[in-house]
Amino acid sequence: MKDILKKPKYGAADLITLLWKASPLYAAIANIYPLLAALLPTVSLLATAAFIDAALAVVAGTRPPVAVAAPVAVLLAVTLHDYALRILLNLVSTKRAIFLHRTLRPALLKRVAELDYSHIEDQDTADLLSRVVPAFDTRVVECNQSVMSLASSAVSAAGIIVTITLSVWWAGLIIVAAAVPLMFIAKKAGENSYAARRETSKITRRAAYLSQVITDREAVEERTVFGYADALNERYYERSHAARKIQQRVTFMNFIKQKAGGVFGSVIAVGVMGSMLPPALDGSLDYGMFIALSGGILTLISQLSWGINSQVEEIAKQKEYLNDLTKFVGLSVSEDATALPKRGTELDKIDFEKIEFDNVSFSYPGTEKLVLDGASFTIERGRHYAFVGVNGAGKTTVTKLLTGLYTNYTGEIRVDGRELRDFSQSELKGLSACVFQDFARIGFSLYDNIAVGAYDADEAAVLAAAETAGLGETIAKLPGGIHTKLLKIYEGGADLSGGEWQRVAIARSLVNPAPLRILDEPTAALDPLSESRVYERFEEISKGRTTLFISHRLGSTKLADTIFVLSDGKITEQGGHAELMRQNGLYAEMFSSQAEWYTESQIL
């Protein structure tokens, strides 16, 4: 089952085999039954022929009326199958979907959870994931079905063609000869319309973007004051029509081809019917058979000219999915990424005396710019640190390296002398608790939002963390207290203000017993005053622990024992506030540029 994601490359054969790997039982049903059912049109054709001949014989008085019973029974049985048995098969496919969702999906989720973090931040792989992940378990079935529907068309065509050939051998030959170009045209048309859809997707996306700008709630101020809605709407209109025209041209050409095929097919069908006239008239072809075959040919031709191109298009689409799947399984993973954080025992506690960054350089995968360029600094146990620097100086990058999200740095990061890259994922997770700028707001209860991931925290600890983080008032206000569900996923789910969510994020880090606490500017929505309060409080409740925080509000950095100034990927200044002010470097400049608004002299 799990080795379904272990292939290095997925090709055409995997359209079929994926489902077999996922579930041999369901695959067998999915692949054998349709082929058998595809023979039913032939059965029904033969029954019709037998029935007409029998009925005519009955009318002529050469056979007893009971002669028609058998063919009629067959016709009814086929009808019963067509209308009723198919529905029972729906039940099988429900079972199958449920089964695959429970078995395949967890395997996929695990694989995604193990991906190296760099893939998540990279736009291209993020797009790839959004194509591969959501539909995985249904795609496994669709891949198989895309081939099967073409195969069963082929079988049902073959059944009728063989029957025709057996009766009038050269008529069969004509049909085979005509079917080849028909199928070719259909295949081409299917591929074309798939290609056209891909080609126009870019224009369509840009039109869709304009639509988004016009309708974006957040853009209401600029839209109204700048008054661009009408102009953009016109542009939307033009682009949409441009995309539509391209697509329509292809659709039209395809209809032409398809209908040319249909016309050609109809002519062939009528030709074959005409050529069966002489044997019908001279009695070498039974009248019943003649009529049944004529009906069969008409059905066959329309099937060949209509069905095939959508089937081919579907296969092309599914093959594209397999290409994506190949890329997906090629993404690098860390095997133990899903491990629980190590908490350690009394003897073997996860803790550290110091963490050293030694000449660390780093650039994000796929980019050339060195975000960190020989950064060196030391963090000691029990002290408070602040990182400051201009936008893009690499402050957040430091937290991403420290938490082990990225490992492709040069230089060394040592925790008590041991290189961070040698840490297991479990140890890394046990080492730090991090509140990110974009912390998660989850549609759980408030309690679960705090306790998330804290597998070993007891209820008292969670309640205490909520209280310490200043959520007391919020909890009192919520209808269901701390167990109120948040966000609109649930009916009646409550939403919190930006400041309240921040406290949730902080409470989340409080229940985490990790020795290093990191606060990465989770305060964007707050005014400077409220933000300073958050930092003050955080320091207060983190007494005795090691903390590290990032802020642009330089006033609050005074709380830190040591301030690191990052500039051009290096630590250019470090020390206490007073010391850095004396150095009169970047820190002093940044501090003064904020402070000058508060000095009594007029700055302008």
Place this chain on the structure above:
Amino acid sequence: MNKEGKAAPGKTPQSKIPFRRVVKTGFDINRRAIPVLFVVIQIVSVAHALTYGFSVLLTQRFYDSVAGAIASGGDIRAALIPLALLCVLLLGRELLNGLHNFMHSVVFSKGGIEASRTAHAKMGRLDPVVLENTDFHDMFNKMQEGQSNILFLVDIGITIFTFYLPYVLFMAWYLHRVNPIFILAILFVFVPTLFGQLLKTGVVVKFEDKAAPVRRQSALFDSLITSREFFKETRLLGAYTDFIKRFLETCRELSKAEWSASRKKNLIELSMALFTVLGWGGILFLLVRALLRGEISAGAFAAVLGSLRLLFGIMQEAFGHVGSVAENYGKGQNFVRFLDLPERGGTASATDAARGIVLENVSFTYPGAEKPSVDGVSLTIKSGETIAVVGENGAGKSTLVRLLTGLYRPTSGRVTVRGADTREANSESLFAGVSGVFQKFRKYQMTLRENVNISEMPDSTGKALHMTGRALNTAGEAASDGPETYALASVGVDGGDAASFPQGLGTMLSREFDGVDLSGGQWQRVAIARGLYRGHELVVLDEPTAAIDPIEESRIYKTFVDISRGKTAIIVTHRLGSAKIADRVAVMSGGKIIAVGAHAELLQTCDFYAEMYRSQSEWYEQEEDT
């Protein structure tokens, strides 16, 4: 079960839009998008339907002629003419089928674009306050969904009359002609399919709903593991184990819910199918009986038998469509409801910059809110004055500014901007000569040039840019590169810098559309250039709260000062220190202006202001140590 009747606070019960209006809205869209095609396709549709009917008739003729030829001793010529006729009909059917399908796809794509355009135009005219409705997002999504429903509704309505009905009538006529008793056949088709459809709409939909809440929960755990939004934390917290466990738990629940829904649904469909088979059997019985009695020819028998599948199929399709009318009507209402939302409206009014902005006892309450966000505010801003609005998060600063510009109209009281009452003047009059840099400025995925000049889009003649005149006067040479370059240069962005902007002003600022992305600080500068580009005598400058480093931040303030010089300017700021650049400062708290005055004056007279100022400035006091 749904707790209906228990309306959430702030939600108004939805009014029912009459069926006729929904259909008319759909018609109007089609009339605008495809005036001619819409008529042509109906004609094609009738012709297309009739080819299906005639093919049964001609097939029978052909079969009969063959039987006749056999009986009469084998003269092939008697069968050739019917065969040729059949051939012509088949060709016609192919062509009409292609034409009909193709036209249908055109009708839908053109109609869809027109429906979007209609919705966009409405969005542009909406009263901005409507967007603050807590359920606006929901309403908007439903409108988008309803867009296609409204088109379907019209299409279904028409197709029933131009396709299904002609076909069925033809078949009824034909069957009756073959043998009067065959009119029963129509009944045998009609009753089971209709009955089936009734069951389906009445019962099946209910079963499907039951799994929805569990499905949403399962999707949440799925996204906690896979989505970018949660990935970092899920990993670092080690929450995977918990999430996957809960995912599997919901899976079990979901399996049960889906299986039970599917079983019931399919059992109902099975019973429907058995009725269909019964109907089929009934027709077969009639056919066999008539043939054995010699009432119909073998040709008629074969032709009718061969057309049965199509007859059932088409009937099922038709009733399926009829059954979906209710759903399409229900959802289509959301589109009309959206078009009914209140618009900003107003009349063209003359403005006079010299008259400044006057607020008289202005209050404003957000829809659905209990307390006013701005409460009894009176304030006069003189022309050319710079005023700073300060206060803590939630004090009502942004709302006040939206009232000052006329974006929102007061719930009570009166706002007069440049002599125009904001309740009466339309957007065009109110916002001509008004510009701004907003807190939630946009990062348009367009070219650098478009990101600047979107604040004053060139009209169809490509002129009428207020900024052009100013640029020429104040910086003759810069203006030769175009006003966009000038606006960018004044905020320190060099559009000609090939390293950052490979295609100059034409550089696409979007990774998604094969362009470049900018840093947060650069985006902020572009937003300021955008505000600068638009000709203005009144400007709103709202401080960004997003993370920006102190040096960039000071730069932004300084640019704000430059922009506001000599104009009427409103600056919203969180840093009280920066408020001193304003002529006057308005201090807000709890929706009220508690003090207005110059910075130095307020420090003396307003305790609240003095305290806020002190609490911020003390972070920046130089230590007296060493």
